Every structure is written in structure tokens, then in C-alpha cells.
Amino acid sequence: MRRADVVAAIVVFAIVVVLPVGIFAYQFREKPHPEGVREITVVIHTFENGGFQPSRIVVRKGERVRLKLLSYDVTHSFQLLDYDIDTDLIFPGQPTVVEFVASEEGTFPFQCNVKCSPSHQNMVGQLIVEP
Amino acid sequence: MEDEAVGVKVTQVAERKAAVAAWKRDLLRLVPVLRWLVFQRWFQFALIVPNLLAFTIVILSGIFGIPVGAKNFSIIFVWIVWWALLIVILVPFGARVWCAMCPIPAFGEWLQRKSFVSVTAGGVGLGRRWPRRLRNLWLANFGFLTIALFSPIVTTRPRVTGLLLLGLMAVAVVAHLVFERRAFCRYLCPVGGFLGLYSMAAPVELRRIDAEVCRQCRFKSCYRGSTQESLQVGGVGGYGCPNFEFPGGGMERNTYCLLCTECVKACPYGNITINVRPFGTDLLVEKGWKLDEAFKAFIMLGSAILYSVIMIGPWGTLKDWANLGGWGFLGYAAMFLGSILLLAPGLHLGVSALLRRVSGARSVPLSEVFVNTSYALVPVGLFGWIAFSLAFVLPNVSYAVSVLSDPFGWGWDLFGTKGYPWTPYAPGLVPYLQVPLLLVGLAWSVSAGSGILQKTFGEAEARRAALPLTAYLIGVTLVFLALYLG
Numbered sequence: 001m002r003r004a005d006v007v008a009a010i011v012v013f014a015i016v017v018v019l020p021v022g023i024f025a026y027q028f029r030e031k032p033h034p035e036g037v038r039e040i041t042v043v044i045h046t047f048e049n050g051g052f053q054p055s056r057i058v059v060r061k062g063e064r065v066r067l068k069l070l071s072y073d074v075t076h077s078f079q080l081l082d083y084d085i086d087t088d089l090i091f092p093g094q095p096t097v098v099e100f101v102a103s104e105e106g107t108f109p110f111q112c113n114v115k116c117s118p119s120h121q122n123m124v125g126q127l128i129v130e131p
Numbered sequence: 132m133e134d135e136a137v138g139v140k141v142t143q144v145a146e147r148k149a150a151v152a153a154w155k156r157d158l159l160r161l162v163p164v165l166r167w168l169v170f171q172r173w174f175q176f177a178l179i180v181p182n183l184l185a186f187t188i189v190i191l192s193g194i195f196g197i198p199v200g201a202k203n204f205s206i207i208f209v210w211i212v213w214w215a216l217l218i219v220i221l222v223p224f225g226a227r228v229w230c231a232m233c234p235i236p237a238f239g240e241w242l243q244r245k246s247f248v249s250v251t252a253g254g255v256g257l258g259r260r261w262p263r264r265l266r267n268l269w270l271a272n273f274g275f276l277t278i279a280l281f282s283p284i285v286t287t288r289p290r291v292t293g294l295l296l297l298g299l300m301a302v303a304v305v306a307h308l309v310f311e312r313r314a315f316c317r318y319l320c321p322v323g324g325f326l327g328l329y330s331m332a333a334p335v336e337l338r339r340i341d342a343e344v345c346r347q348c349r350f351k352s353c354y355r356g357s358t359q360e361s362l363q364v365g366g367v368g369g370y371g372c373p374n375f376e377f378p379g380g381g382m383e384r385n386t387y388c389l390l391c392t393e394c395v396k397a398c399p400y401g402n403i404t405i406n407v408r409p410f411g412t413d414l415l416v417e418k419g420w421k422l423d424e425a426f427k428a429f430i431m432l433g434s435a436i437l438y439s440v441i442m443i444g445p446w447g448t449l450k451d452w453a454n455l456g457g458w459g460f461l462g463y464a465a466m467f468l469g470s471i472l473l474l475a476p477g478l479h480l481g482v483s484a485l486l487r488r489v490s491g492a493r494s495v496p497l498s499e500v501f502v503n504t505s506y507a508l509v510p511v512g513l514f515g516w517i518a519f520s521l522a523f524v525l526p527n528v529s530y531a532v533s534v535l536s537d538p539f540g541w542g543w544d545l546f547g548t549k550g551y552p553w554t555p556y557a558p559g560l561v562p563y564l565q566v567p568l569l570l571v572g573l574a575w576s577v578s579a580g581s582g583i584l585q586k587t588f589g590e591a592e593a594r595r596a597a598l599p600l601t602a603y604l605i606g607v608t609l610v611f612l613a614l615y616l617g
Contacts, residue, residue, distance in 0.1 A: 002248070002249045004249060005246055005249055008176050008248050009247060012247065015180070019188075020187065020191055023191060023539075024195075027541055070197075070540075070542055072197050073198055092199040092202050093197055093199060093201075093202030093533075095541075
């Protein structure tokens with residue numbers, strides 16, 4: 001193999017292997033929490049396409065939680081009223097971040113407050129704060 | 132033998148001057164940097180790499196990114212940016228130069244050659260010959276029509292776009308491993324067929340310089356590829372034409388030339404070059420006029436009109452049907468395929484019969500008139516596509532700024548442009564661009580049609596047939612104008 005082919009092979013490998021691995025590693029890596037913040041990405045679809053993902057969020061009491069809310073289809077919103085959280089509209093591709101301290105134990109419902117599809121009423125999930 | 136070759140090489144200098152003297156200009160002489168680039172083995176690889184990078188992101192973002200088209204790199208970069216570059220710039224001015232940099236067949240070709248850059252003797256694959264009965268554009272036409280039928284889905288659903296490109300790459304790999312050369316590009320690629328048709332209008336061409344040099348050449352390296360023997364005479368080493376063309380044997384049209392420049396590198400006499408020339412030169416080259424290409428002209432013209440109706444027209448129900456809207460889709464499919472495969476050819480057949488009758492040239496077969504005059508539809512079709520593309524590219528291209536920073540819709544902001552708002556550019560200007568474009572296409576089609584009639588019927592008969600052909604072309608243009616101006 002000539003030198004030009006070796007260089008070309010490295011370039012192709014970088015594009016079709018290293019790049020995708022890098023992209024997914026960057027997106028789905030364990031986020032560092034220098035301030036002790038637990039970051040969780042919540043992807044939101046219409047109920048027909050999966051609803052909240054995850055729809056069950058489990059944290060520890062006392063943890064500082066940062067939810068990155070990302071709509072994947074239409075306009076949604078996010079209400080976690082027990083923690084006084086009620087976002088503005090969440091547009092596709094424009095993540096909304098909410099942050100709170102899980103100060104109380106228990107199971108708390110959250111929901112979408114925008115009529116996002118015919119099955120909007122099912123757009124619910126649970127925040128579980130464990131001791 | 133070697134003296135003969137040297138003799139040929141010497142006469143080639145004078146012949147080159149004669150060949151380019153009249154109206155063609157040898158681009159490789161005019162632009163020394165381009166000449167230097169073309170003779171580098173890595174040139175095509177360097178063209179492919181940025182597109183491979185973009186297509187990799189397109190496939191990944193299409194499959195794994197946000198399903199909202201306007202927020203996903205795959206939809207914006209394939210159907211807005213790439214399409215606009217292709218139809219507005221690359222094809223009208225650069226012929227099939229896209230094919231030289233297309234990443235879709237790249238993996239197949241690299242496997243087949245067992246090399247990325249250098250010329251190797253043996254490769255991987257069965258190397259079978261493409262079946263004789265399929266040596267035409269019918270499969271490519273079928274592929275294009277299938278994608279065109281589902282285009283309202285393909286062009287708005289990122290996952291479908293990503294899977295489509297991945298699927299095309301997979302088909303290309305299989306084709307390269309089973310058949311010789313780039314059979315995929317020549318006979319299967321749904322894009323290649325129309326690129327070939329419209330590249331006839333482009334002002335560049337790859338051609339031999341001196342026919343006599345090629346007649347005396349015993350290597351035929353432009354078709355067979357370089358050999359040790361040919362390299363002793365000259366050339367930097369290249370593969371035989373991957374698209375089954377024979378530039379030294381008198382290739383006279385751009386239709387199947389991928390501009391990969393392998394023949395330029397392979398020719399031991401430096402007798403193949405890239406010329407600039409007047410627009411549309413190939414439309415009057417009779418050699419190669421065929422029914423499959425004629426149908427490609429109908430498919431492209433018909434698609435441009437139907438897309439204008441479905442995608443930017445005011446008929447919402449039709450758009451719903453096209454978006455797989457229940458049983459209505461069957462009605463849309465019947466209308467789409469019926470218009471392109473029956474109505475357009477049927478209308479053209481009627482016009483051809485009229486032309487034949489009016490011209491008085493009854494000895495010319497109707498089938499010949501039908502095929503030949505279809506090439507007059509190339510300019511009006513090309514400009515119809517450009518006009519249609521402006522209608523959705525200018526209003527939507529601003530999305531590209533935003534998705535560049537966040538290709539997957541995951542909330543990234545790589546270049547700080549994620550927040551760039553949707554900004555329709557010059558929306559009021561679009562009709563003022565479309566009308567002159569369509570009129571230029573019409574004038575060009577009328578001019579090309581006149582030449583085609585002369586070649587088909589003879590001069591006096593062609594004069595008689597010119598009026599009905601012009602009326603036909605005006606009718607086609609009026610359909611576009613009615614759709615765009617309301």
C-alpha cells in the first residue's frame with residue numbers, strides 16, 4: 001500500500017468510525033457534575049410516538065437535579081407542579097433546562113400542558129425521589 | 132512501435148491547437164492549477180472526502196437526530212443545500228462534476244479497486260459484465276420515479292432520507308462487488324440519469340483533443356486503463372473509464388462522463404482534456420439519441436411540474452394525499468405516474484405526429500421524431516427545475532445556518548449559530564427570478580428544437596415544423612408560469 005493510500009485510509013476511518021463514535025460519546029457521555037448537579041435529558045415526543053423518555057425519573061433526596069427537556073416533534077411543555085416547575089413552550093430543537101433540589105421524598109407526577117396530539121391527556125410521567 | 136508513438140505525440144501539439152482554435156477552449160491549459168490537480172492521483176479522493184464527511188453526518192443525523200425536518204441536518208443539507216447547488220450551479224455549469232465527488236459509490240469503488248488513491252492491478256469482486264438487456268437508463272428511470280413518487284415523505288422525514296442514502300450506498304457496494312466498473316452509476320443511480328441528461332447543456336466537456344492520435348494509439352488506456360507499456364510512453368497512470376465510456380473512441384456527449392478524470396491521467400499522449408464550450412452543445416449530437424433518455428426528459432419535466440403543483444401549489448388535499456394520506460395516496464400515485472408515463476409521452480407523441488405531418492417528411496419514422504424532439508425539452512425542463520427549486524430554496528435555506536451548529540437537534544451550539552432565526556430570503560423576488568429563467572429556458576429549447584428538427588427532417592421541412600414545436604414549448608412554459616404566477 002502506498003503512502004497516499006495509507007493516509008486516505010486513515011482519513012476514511014476517521015470519518016466513518018471515529019466521527020460517529022465521537023458524536024455519540026459526546027452526546028451520551030456521563031456528564032461531570034462539578035457543582036453536584038445531576039443532569040438528565042428528557043426527550044419529549046407526542047404520546048403516539050413515545051411520550052416522555054424517560055417517563056420515570058428517579059433521583060435521591062437532596063440531589064440538585066437539572067432536567068434538559070428536548071422536544072423531538074411538536075411544541076410541548078413540562079409541568080412538575082409539586083416543585084413549582086411550569087415551563088414555557090418547548091419548541092423542537094430548542095431545549096429547555098429546569099433545575100431544582102429534590103428536597104422531598106415521594107412520587108410526583110409531571111405532564112405536558114400543551115395539547116400536542118389527540119392523545120395529549122396521556123402525556124404524563126413520574127419523578128421518584130428516593131431517601 | 133515506439134517511434135510511431137513518439138511521432139503521434141509530436142503531431143498532437145499541432146492538432147491540439149487546431150482542435151481548440153475555433154470555439155472550444157482547453158481549460159487545462161487556461162488554468163494550470165487545474166491541470167496540476169487533475170494529474171494528481173489523490174485529486175478525486177480529495178473531492179470525495181468533504182462530501183463523505185457531510186453525508187456521514189447526514190446519515191447519522193437522519194437516523195438518530197430529531198425527526199423535525201427543519202431542525203435536522205439531513206433534510207436541510209440534502210434537500211435544500213445540496214439540491215440547490217446541484218441543480219442551480221453544478222449541473223448547468225459543471226455537467227456531471229458532482230459524480231466525480233459523490234461519496235455514494237466511493238466505498239464500492241475503493242473495495243473493487245482495493246485502493247483509495249493509487250492504481251492497482253487486481254481488486255475485489257466478481258467483475259461480471261452488466262447484462263446487455265439492461266444497458267440503458269430504464270432501471271435508473273424506475274429508481275428515480277419511485278423516489279419521486281414518495282418525495283413528499285423522503286424530503287421531509289430525516290430518517291427516510293438517512294436510510295435512503297445508506298441504502299443507495301449499500302446497493303452501490305453490492306453492484307461494485309458483482310459487476311465491473313461503476314455499473315451502479317451508469318445503470319442504477321436514480322440521480323445519475325438526470326444529471327446525464329441535463330449535463331448535455333453544460334458549458335464544459337471532457338473530450339479527446341486529436342482524433343488521429345487516438346486512432347493510432349495502441350493502448351486505449353482511456354478505456355482499458357494504464358499498463359506498464361503505456362506508462363513508458365506517458366501519462367501518470369489511471370483506470371479505464373469507470374462508466375464504460377471510451378473517450379478516445381469518440382465520446383461526443385457529456386451524458387455518461389463522470390468527470391473523474393481517470394482517462395486524462397491514463398492517456399499516454401496527453402490527448403484528453405477538459406474544454407469550456409458554448410452551452411448546450413451536446414443537444415444537437417445525434418449519436419446516442421435513445422428512447423430511455425427521451426423518457427428521462429419526460430420524467431424530469433413532468434416531475435418539475437407535478438412538484439410545483441403538490442409542494443408549492445395551493446391544493447392542500449393533494450399535498451395530504453402525497454404525504455401517504457390514506458387511500459388518497461393511491462389517487463395521487465395514479466395521477467403522478469399517469470401524468471409522467473402516459474400523459475406526457477402521449478402528448479409528445481401527438482406533437483411528434485403533427486411535426487411529421489406538417490414537415491411533409493413522411494419517410495422519417497414517427498418513433499425517430501418522438502425520440503429526437505424530446506431533447507428539445509431538456510433546456511425548458513432544466514430551467515423549470517431551477518425555477519421550482521428557487522421557490523423553496525430561498526425561503527428555507529436560512530435553516531442551514533442553525534442546523535450547522537446543531538445538526539442532530541440535540542441542543543448543541545457548535546458555531547454559535549443555533550439561534551439564527553428562520554429568515555426567508557427575498558420572498559417577493561422569487562417570481563421575478565422565475566419568469567426570466569423560464570423564458571431563457573423556452574428560448575433555448577426553441578433554438579435547440581430548431582437544430583434538432585433540421586437534423587431529423589432536413590432544412591426546408593424543419594422550417595415548416597418549427598412553428599408547431601415552438602407552440603408546444605410555449606405551452607409547456609405557460610404551465611410553469613401559470614403555477615408560479617397563479
